[in-house]
Amino acid sequence: MRILKSFAAKGSVSGVRRVGGAQAEGARSLGLVKIDRPSAKRLWAKGTPIVIVGSNVGPFHFFGGWHLAHTVDPSDPRYEGTTFDVYANQFGSYLEPELGRHPAFFVKASDLK
Numbered sequence: 001m002r003i004l005k006s007f008a009a010k011g012s013v014s015g016v017r018r019v020g021g022a023q024a025e026g027a028r029s030l031g032l033v034k035i036d037r038p039s040a041k042r043l044w045a046k047g048t049p050i051v052i053v054g055s056n057v058g059p060f061h062f063f064g065g066w067h068l069a070h071t072v073d074p075s076d077p078r079y080e081g082t083t084f085d086v087y088a089n090q091f092g093s094y095l096e097p098e099l100g101r102h103p104a105f106f107v108k109a110s111d112l113k
């Protein structure tokens with residue numbers, strides 16, 4: 001995993017770390033930014049919607065094809081009382097090796113401004 005940079009521009013969410021790689025590059029065309037787990041946890045605590053998907057899933061299958069990405073809005077009543085760690089760990093426990101061994105986290109680029 002390659003860490004690219006932190007978003008620290010004026011008016012942006014501070015301390016959010018982007019993650020690079022092929023999956024991150026492809027997700028950019030969907031308007032998503034791949035972030036690391038600690039950043040996703042901080043954004044969850046602030047109520048920012050997070051997109052979670054297996055680490056080997058290609059961007060075509062996020063919202064098209066097999067529709068494997070799951071958008072989680074922590075402010076949705078369905079997730080009331082659920083912590084980020086519990087949700088991410090439960091999601092990861094269902095991943096097959098073909099989809100990736102761990103979850104990958106994304107946010108909309110517009111949510112970081």
